Amino acid sequence: MKHVFFRSILLLAYAGACTLAVAANPLSVHILDLQSGQPTPGVTVTLEQKKGDDWKQLSSAVTNAQGRIAAMYPVDAPMQAGDYRIVFQTGEHYARLKQETFFPEIPVQFHVEKTDQHYHIPLLLSPFGFSTYRGN
Template sequence: MPGYLTTHVLDTARGCPAAGIEILLYRVSGNSHRKIAERVTNADGRTDSPILPQAEFETGTYELIFRAGAYLRATGQVSAEPLFLDEVPIRFGMNDPEAHYHVPLLLSPYGYSTYRGS
């Protein structure tokens, strides 16, 4: 079975999923970035479908850009400009052509973390 990529965003400051965050996925090769997908998180903080489905999966280096600033403003967690966190990039590699990769974002107004989930 071919691999695929999923993601989700949890608002750790409020203790809930982060709905309405725009996520961009880029394929990275050297200094070149090619946008290959764009999704928005649903009420569960997940995308409605894999951000990189099986039919489009390739191993390589990728970057997820989470546009968190609009969400943090909308939820009243930040107001001063410029924001400490606006766009959150996560660059990672996928080397197993048959694996499910899951790259979540744990977000707060002044920090974030990620990991390879399942």
């Protein structure tokens, strides 16, 4: 009886993990201010998808207190293969700090082939430079 009980718990845990993996949003972002070493809250970020020669906005959100947006992709649609662009409105962050910046807006274009994976785009930010990469 004990064996059946523990087996049931393991199956429930596995099912829960699978549900979370399927339900998780396929795209997240994070901004870290390298000058202060702190997360960058309050920055508007938009997601766009390339359609022909034009860009169509899919979503927009604002970074939280940890500088993150955990669910950037629209929740009512599965991610499609194609070209995307994340646009970080970093000028508003530096305007709040009353600090000059060379990059008031940072567009990051990327291509998605595997729609069953999670894509994380971190932005390492300073007033006169930035770096990004595909995280997980």
